[in-house]
Amino acid sequence: MIGRSLVTLDDLSTGQIQELLDKAHYIDGHRGEVADSCKGRLLATLFYEPSTRTRLSFETAMLRLGGQVIGFAGAQQSSVSKGESISDTVKTVSNYADIIAIRHPKEGAALVASRAAGVPVINAGDGGHMHPTQTLADLATITSRFGRLTGLTVGLCGDLTFGRTVHSLIETLCRFGGVNFVLISPEELKTPQYVIDCIKESPSCSYTEVKDLTQVIGDLDVLYMTRVQKERFFNEDDYLRLRDSYILDAGKLALAKRTMAVLHPLPRVNEIAVEVDADPRAAYFEQVRNGMLVRMALESSLLGVELPGYESVGAAGMKQEQEVKD
Amino acid sequence: MIGRSLVTLDDLSTGQIQELLDKAHYIDGHRGEVADSCKGRLLATLFYEPSTRTRLSFETAMLRLGGQVIGFAGAQQSSVSKGESISDTVKTVSNYADIIAIRHPKEGAALVASRAAGVPVINAGDGGHMHPTQTLADLATITSRFGRLTGLTVGLCGDLTFGRTVHSLIETLCRFGGVNFVLISPEELKTPQYVIDCIKESPSCSYTEVKDLTQVIGDLDVLYMTRVQKERFFNEDDYLRLRDSYILDAGKLALAKRTMAVLHPLPRVNEIAVEVDADPRAAYFEQVRNGMLVRMALESSLLGVELPGYESVGAAGMKQEQEVKD
Amino acid sequence: MIGRSLVTLDDLSTGQIQELLDKAHYIDGHRGEVADSCKGRLLATLFYEPSTRTRLSFETAMLRLGGQVIGFAGAQQSSVSKGESISDTVKTVSNYADIIAIRHPKEGAALVASRAAGVPVINAGDGGHMHPTQTLADLATITSRFGRLTGLTVGLCGDLTFGRTVHSLIETLCRFGGVNFVLISPEELKTPQYVIDCIKESPSCSYTEVKDLTQVIGDLDVLYMTRVQKERFFNEDDYLRLRDSYILDAGKLALAKRTMAVLHPLPRVNEIAVEVDADPRAAYFEQVRNGMLVRMALESSLLGVELPGYESVGAAGMKQEQEVKD
Numbered sequence: 001m002i003g004r005s006l007v008t009l010d011d012l013s014t015g016q017i018q019e020l021l022d023k024a025h026y027i028d029g030h031r032g033e034v035a036d037s038c039k040g041r042l043l044a045t046l047f048y049e050p051s052t053r054t055r056l057s058f059e060t061a062m063l064r065l066g067g068q069v070i071g072f073a074g075a076q077q078s079s080v081s082k083g084e085s086i087s088d089t090v091k092t093v094s095n096y097a098d099i100i101a102i103r104h105p106k107e108g109a110a111l112v113a114s115r116a117a118g119v120p121v122i123n124a125g126d127g128g129h130m131h132p133t134q135t136l137a138d139l140a141t142i143t144s145r146f147g148r149l150t151g152l153t154v155g156l157c158g159d160l161t162f163g164r165t166v167h168s169l170i171e172t173l174c175r176f177g178g179v180n181f182v183l184i185s186p187e188e189l190k191t192p193q194y195v196i197d198c199i200k201e202s203p204s205c206s207y208t209e210v211k212d213l214t215q216v217i218g219d220l221d222v223l224y225m226t227r228v229q230k231e232r233f234f235n236e237d238d239y240l241r242l243r244d245s246y247i248l249d250a251g252k253l254a255l256a257k258r259t260m261a262v263l264h265p266l267p268r269v270n271e272i273a274v275e276v277d278a279d280p281r282a283a284y285f286e287q288v289r290n291g292m293l294v295r296m297a298l299e300s301s302l303l304g305v306e307l308p309g310y311e312s313v314g315a316a317g318m319k320q321e322q323e324v325k326d
Numbered sequence: 327m328i329g330r331s332l333v334t335l336d337d338l339s340t341g342q343i344q345e346l347l348d349k350a351h352y353i354d355g356h357r358g359e360v361a362d363s364c365k366g367r368l369l370a371t372l373f374y375e376p377s378t379r380t381r382l383s384f385e386t387a388m389l390r391l392g393g394q395v396i397g398f399a400g401a402q403q404s405s406v407s408k409g410e411s412i413s414d415t416v417k418t419v420s421n422y423a424d425i426i427a428i429r430h431p432k433e434g435a436a437l438v439a440s441r442a443a444g445v446p447v448i449n450a451g452d453g454g455h456m457h458p459t460q461t462l463a464d465l466a467t468i469t470s471r472f473g474r475l476t477g478l479t480v481g482l483c484g485d486l487t488f489g490r491t492v493h494s495l496i497e498t499l500c501r502f503g504g505v506n507f508v509l510i511s512p513e514e515l516k517t518p519q520y521v522i523d524c525i526k527e528s529p530s531c532s533y534t535e536v537k538d539l540t541q542v543i544g545d546l547d548v549l550y551m552t553r554v555q556k557e558r559f560f561n562e563d564d565y566l567r568l569r570d571s572y573i574l575d576a577g578k579l580a581l582a583k584r585t586m587a588v589l590h591p592l593p594r595v596n597e598i599a600v601e602v603d604a605d606p607r608a609a610y611f612e613q614v615r616n617g618m619l620v621r622m623a624l625e626s627s628l629l630g631v632e633l634p635g636y637e638s639v640g641a642a643g644m645k646q647e648q649e650v651k652d
Numbered sequence: 653m654i655g656r657s658l659v660t661l662d663d664l665s666t667g668q669i670q671e672l673l674d675k676a677h678y679i680d681g682h683r684g685e686v687a688d689s690c691k692g693r694l695l696a697t698l699f700y701e702p703s704t705r706t707r708l709s710f711e712t713a714m715l716r717l718g719g720q721v722i723g724f725a726g727a728q729q730s731s732v733s734k735g736e737s738i739s740d741t742v743k744t745v746s747n748y749a750d751i752i753a754i755r756h757p758k759e760g761a762a763l764v765a766s767r768a769a770g771v772p773v774i775n776a777g778d779g780g781h782m783h784p785t786q787t788l789a790d791l792a793t794i795t796s797r798f799g800r801l802t803g804l805t806v807g808l809c810g811d812l813t814f815g816r817t818v819h820s821l822i823e824t825l826c827r828f829g830g831v832n833f834v835l836i837s838p839e840e841l842k843t844p845q846y847v848i849d850c851i852k853e854s855p856s857c858s859y860t861e862v863k864d865l866t867q868v869i870g871d872l873d874v875l876y877m878t879r880v881q882k883e884r885f886f887n888e889d890d891y892l893r894l895r896d897s898y899i900l901d902a903g904k905l906a907l908a909k910r911t912m913a914v915l916h917p918l919p920r921v922n923e924i925a926v927e928v929d930a931d932p933r934a935a936y937f938e939q940v941r942n943g944m945l946v947r948m949a950l951e952s953s954l955l956g957v958e959l960p961g962y963e964s965v966g967a968a969g970m971k972q973e974q975e976v977k978d
Contacts, residue, residue, distance in 0.1 A: 035366055040687055042715060044708070053418055056370070056396050060422040063368060063394045068715045070708050072725070073398070084919035087926075092705055092918065095941040096712040266418065267410035274413075289421040361692055379744055382696070382722050386748040389694060389720045399724070592744065593736035600739075615747040 002304035005114035005121040009132045009168065014175050017139065019312055023297035024140050024290065026310045031064070033308045034296070038067035041303055044097035045071030046089065046113075047124070048104040053266065054124050054133075057288070058101040061295035065305070070096060087116035094118035099303055102126075120302040122295075128164050133298065134265055135168040137291035141283050142222055144290065145261040150178030150204075153219055157184040158226035158246045158271060160191040165265045166226055167195050174202035181207040182216050186242045189232060213245060217256045223248070225264045225284075227271045249273040253281065263287055328630035331440035331447040335458045335494065340501050343465065345638055349623035350466050350616065352636045357390070359634045360622070364393035367629055370423035371397030372415065372439075373450070374430040379592065380450050380459075383614070384427040387621035391631070396422060413442035420444035425629055428452075446628040448621075454490050459624065460591055461494040463617035467609050468548055470616065471587040476504030476530075479545055483510040484552035484572045484597060486517040491591045492552055493521050500528035507533040508542050512568045515558060539571060543582045549574070551590045553597045575599040579607065589613055654956035657766035657773040661784045661820065666827050669791065671964055675949035676792050676942065678962045683716070685960045686948070690719035693955055696749035697723030698741065698765075699776070700756040705918065706776050706785075709940070710753040713947035717957070722748060739768035746770035751955055754778075772954040780816050785950065786917055787820040789943035793935050794874055796942065797913040802830030802856075805871055809836040810878035810898045810923060812843040817917045818878055819847050826854035833859040834868050838894045841884060865897060869908045875900070877916045879923045901925040905933065915939055 001016060009017065027034050043062040047055050050073055059069045086104070090113045093100060102113045103124040110123035110130070125131040142149055154173065156166050160183055170191075173179045181199055183191045190209065199207045210216055217223065228246045233239040248262065253276055264272055264284040276282050300307055327342060335343065353360055369388040373381050376399055385395045412430070416439045419426060428439045429450040436449035436456070451457040468475055480499065482492050486509055496517075499505045507525055509517045516535065525533045536542055543549065554572045559565040574588065579602055590598055590610040602608050626633055653668060661669065679686055695714040699707050702725055711721045738756070742765045745752060754765045755776040762775035762782070777783040794801055806825065808818050812835055822843075825831045833851055835843045842861065851859045862868050869875065880898045885891040900914065905928060916924055916936040928934050952959055 032366075040684075042712065052398050052415075056398075056419065056422055059396050060368065063396065070711050070715065072704050072708075083921050088919060089704075091929075091937050092940045093708065095937065096708055096944060267414060269409050277417075285417050285421065288418045292422060358692075378724050378741075382724075382745065382748055385722050386694065389722065593740060595735050603743075611743050611747065614744045618748060 001301045003120060004302060005117070006132055006298065006302065007110045007114050007121070007123045008130045009135055009172050011132075017136070017172070020136060020294055020297045020301065021140050021143050022312065023301065023307065023310060024136075024293035025144070027296050027307065028293050030307075030309060034065060034300075034310075036066040037300060037305050037307050038062060038065035038303065041065075041067040041099070041305065042097045043067055043069050043071075043299065044093045044100045045069060045073070045124075046093065046100060046102045047071065047073040048102075048109070050074050051103050051125060053288070054103065055101075057292045058122070058124060058133075058295050058299075061292050061299055064292070065296055065300060067098075067299075086112050090116045090121070091118070099299060122298065122302070128162070130168065131164060132168070133291065133295055134165050135172050136294040136298070137287050138165070138169050138224070138263060138265075139172065140290035140294050141263055141287045142261065144286070145259075145283060146221065149173060149176045152178075152221040153180045153182060154222040154224065155182040155184055155213075155216060155220040156191075156224045156226070157213055157248075158228045159189045159232060160185040160226070161189045162232065163226045163265075166224065167192070169224065170195050171198050174198050174205050177202055177204040179205050181205065182220060183207055183209045184211070184213050184216060184246075185209075186211060186228070186238075186246070188234075188238070189228065211245070213248070214252055214255060217252060217260075220256065220260050223256070223260055223262050225262065225268075225271055227269055247271055247273065248276055250275045250279075253279060256281065327627045329446060330628060331443070332458055332624065332628065333436045333440050333447070333449045334456045335461055335498050337458075343462070343498070346462060346620055346623045346627065347466050347469050348638065349627065349633065349636060350462075350619035351470070352633065353622050354619050356633075356635060360391060360626075360636075362392040363626060363631050363633050364388060364391035364629065367391075367393040367425070367631065368423045369393055369395050369397075369625065370419045370426045371395060371399070371450075372419065372426060372428045373397065373399040374428075374435070376400050377429050377451060379614070380429065381427075383459075383618045384448070384450060384621055384625075387618050387625055388425075390618070391622055391626060393424075393625075412438050416442045416447070417444070425625060448624065448628070454488070456494065457490060458494070459617065459621055460491050461498050462620040462624070463613050464491070464495050464550070464589060464591075465498065466616035466620050467589055467613045468587065470612070471585075471609060472547065475499060475502045478504075478547040479506045479508060480548040480550065481508040481510055481539075481542060481546040482517075482550045482552070483539055483574075484554045485515045485558060486511040486552070487515045488558065489552045492550065493518070495550065496521055497524050500524050500531050503528055503530040505531050507531065508546060509533060509535045510537070510539050510542060510572075511535075512537060512554070512564075512572070514560070514564070515554065537571070539574070540578055540581060543578060543586075546582065546586055549582070549586055549588050551588065551594075551597055553595055573597055573599065574602055576601045576605075579605060582607065653953045655772060656954060657769070658784055658950065658954065659762045659766050659773070659775045660782045661787055661824050663784075669788070669824070672788060672946055672949045672953065673792050673795050674964065675953065675959065675962060676788075676945035677796070678959065679948050680945050682959075682961060686717060686952075686962075688718040689952060689957050689959050690714060690717035690955065693717075693719040693751070693957065694749045695719060695721050695723075695951065696745045696752045697721060697725070697776075698745065698752060698754045699723065699725040700754075700761070702726050703755050703777060705940070706755065707753075709944045710774070710776060710785075710947050710951075713944050713951055716944070717948055717952060719750075719951075738764050742768045742773070743770070751951060774950065774954070780814065782820065783816060784820070785943065785947055786817050787824050788946040788950070789939050790817070790821050790876070790915060790917075791824065792942035792946050793915055793939045794913065796938070797911075797935060798873065801825060801828045804830075804873040805832045805834060806874040806876065807834040807836055807865075807868060807872040808843075808876045808878070809865055809900075810880045811841045811884060812837040812878070813841045814884065815878045815917075818876065819844070821876065822847055823850050826850050826857050829854055829856040831857050833857065834872060835859060835861045836863070836865050836868060836898075837861075838863060838880070838890075838898070840886070840890070841880065863897070865900070866904055866907060869904060869912075872908065872912055875908070875912055875914050877914065877920075877923055879921055899923055899925065900928055902927045902931075905931060908933065
């Protein structure tokens with residue numbers, strides 16, 4: 001992955017995704033060992049729209065690896081206000097930084113940036129389009145809870161029409177295969193056909209579409225919650241009638257398996273009751289930590305930095321081969 | 327203090343406050359020795375309202391100890407704009423940082439944050455409520471000028487009704503005792519009763535209330551200036567008549583003791599004439615430096631970081647005891 | 653230069669400017685050696701108006717030297733909103749930082765700041781007035797392309813009336829001498845008389861004023877492009893008629909020497925066609941890198957930090973003299 005950009009998860013093979021998850025797990029257990037591995041490296045966070053959670057995660061990742069950070073948050077603080085193109089900004093910043101994380105309200109901005117840049121670019125979200133490190137955080141959380149990504153029943157609940165994190169997660173899980181999806185949403189917010197097609201094309205995946213969370217929650221290994229926004233409904237009556245069905249509280253959680261993991265991309269408004277936070281099934285703040293860890297794995301991988309003591313399965317395999325030859 | 331939060335100075339014993347002042351003094355004389363003591367530690371500055379002076383002080387403190395900083399300044403840059411609660415933001419940031427400094431326009435925000443956080447939280451000002459590190463800076467400045475906090479005549483001048491720094495300083499000095507307060511303000515801006523009661527309840531403190539600074543300035547060891555704001559008056563005539571009485575200039579300063587120390591929480595507008603800056607009695611920029619030093623002491627203490635070469639009186643005492651036992 | 657401020661390039665002798673250019677060149681070839689030379693030093697970037705490019709350049713410079721950074725960008729985030737003077741802000745920040753870079757919309761702000769500060773202040777642009785590190789970047793780029801600043805034909809094209817970078821570059825080149833200036837602009841945007849006088853007073857410089865870029869481009873060693881803004885014209889017809897004459901594209905570039913260097917202070921809007929970027933004569937992104945390098949040279953020089961392995965011509969000379977004496 002050295003020197004490459006990450007615009008969408010399609011840029012990575014499932015082997016490379018697995019490698020990032022392994023590396024994130026290694027980093028978590030070896031914080032001290034990796035603390036200086038990016039010394040002398042500089043990350044630029046170019047956030048054309050505010051997203052504090054994501055920005056701080058990228059920055060923490062680099063600082064925890066011993067690197068440094070420059071950047072801006074909010075377009076009003078950038079040369080954009082003088083009409084500069086993304087390409088020119090990225091070409092300029094390539095002279096300062098060793099790696100760039102870009103967030104932009106327009107779809108395709110990260111791709112444009114990656115083509116102009118002289119250093120690796122990570123897409124930190126471009127419009128409603130792609131946000132690959134969020135999906136990596138989701139995958140890392142499922143892996144850390146179950147030790148695997150396959151053979152699971154994964155429920156996705158709420159707004160399945162507009163939630164990009166949900167689509168990206170489904171598509172990526174389909175590449176690994178072996179997942180039974182339960183798609184829980186009101187009629188108005190059903191999963192788009194192209195995502196359904198993706199599941200159908202994956203040989204070992206299956207799905208069901210339902211409207212009632214309580215009816216299926218007992219079957220789930222993972223419950224991925226999203227927000228149901230008022231603006232998505234034609235009339236307020238429908239919204240008020242449906243809203244409560246898609247709020248996770250202690251009552252609904254009582255019907256779930258003891259090992260189920262609750263995920264949410266955050267920020268939440270009220271779609272998960274605060275009382276759920278104390279339940280060991282709540283995994284959404286773990287997801288935040290995993291988001292930082294996968295970003296550490298990603299930044300170090302794209303920079304080509306070795307993590308002391310870490311040996312990838314691939315590298316180990318090559319090494320063994322080498323030894324045999326010797 | 328390790329692992330604890332600081333929401334108000336009532337969270338600390340007078341012994342602990344004294345320990346922080348001692349530590350700040352030690353740090354000032356041993357900048358090089360302490361320069362790496364927080365290596366690998368991360369401070370998050372969550373500033374929901376801008377306060378550059380305070381934010382830069384907290385950040386400098388951590389950087390001067392060898393740590394790193396992440397954060398935001400101004401609510402428009404945070405997930406708050408998406409309706410996230412303070413608790414959720416703080417729970418998230420606890421996954422990134424080792425310690426948090428929070429500034430918020432609402433009273434009680436820091437307490438809420440400290441309860442949600444998994445790491446120590448320092449209140450960097452919540453509304454008109456509390457700003458404990460400002461008071462620590464005030465105390466450190468008095469100590470550095472007089473070698474003690476007791477046996478002093480402390481004048482407080484200007485707006486004594488609304489100034490939270492003034493109330494907090496009086497209350498904390500009352501805990502140490504032995505202070506003679508001179509409360510200098512117009513009728514409209516007198517010290518509130520609960521603060522007066524606090525002085526009355528302190529066995530060794532006394533106070534007088536006056537309207538005229540020139541009349542009492544000759545008695546003062548410390549003169550703490552605050553701003554008299556136009557908005558506080560019912561009519562402009564009263565404001566214009568009174569304003570000049572509460573402006574410190576070279577003329578009034580000529581009536582003061584040669585050893586008097588002038589403090590001000592800054593920023594000032596015109597309540598201290600610029601000509602006063604060059605006078606050795608002006609201590610308000612020293613106060614800025616002391617603010618940074620007490621924040622270094624506080625951050626390292628809450629993180630449980632040892633400062634090379636520093637031995638607290640308590641620790642030394644315990645060590646001696648230990649040695650006697652051995 | 654140790655401990656001094658840089659408000660305008662007139663603060664430096666041509667020898668000192670040459671020393672900074674030499675140092676920048678040394679730094680470029682010895683990134684690893686200098687990477688820790690400012691360890692423990694803190695830069696404050698006080699940007700009262702946004703200028704991401706310049707701010708990130710100053711910050712990168714300090715981080716690449718092993719130092720740290722604090723600061724703000726945009727006045728809304730500073731105590732300025734509470735009415736604090738520049739002097740008070742700078743006096744405060746002098747307690748935090750070892751060196752300050754200030755950007756302010758008002759002319760003279762940097763001079764005021766340098767007088768109030770207890771540490772070196774670098775002018776990062778004050779209104780339409782001065783922006784000395786931009787000129788240093790321009791000079792470094794010319795030097796890196798031609799190995800010298802003299803004996804060159806330097807064309808400046810576009811808005812020569814309002815562009816401060818153009819005036820500053822001409823004035824500084826005149827101090828070094830031996831430059832033939834070609835001033836290319838519409839009648840409405842001619843070079844001001846005081847800049848013309850400056851060229852006339854320089855014994856070894858000459859100039860011509862023309863309106864047509866294509867006519868002279870074949871003579872130029874350096875072509876410094878600037879933007880022609882619509883707002884500068886009395887009527888839109890004039891603007892539309894003239895605009896294209898001052899846009900550099902592949903067609904016009906075909907008429908130029910193979911060794912010509914195209915400079916531009918950036919950001920550009922459309923005055924250089926994107927197709928030009930790939931041409932080896934395009935030097936404007938090199939200029940960005942040189943901007944960072946001269947800021948590294950400047951920050952380390954004002955801080956009095958020695959760069960490992962670097963020996964200035966002056967220092968070497970003095971050393972030899974010393975050795976002779978010994």
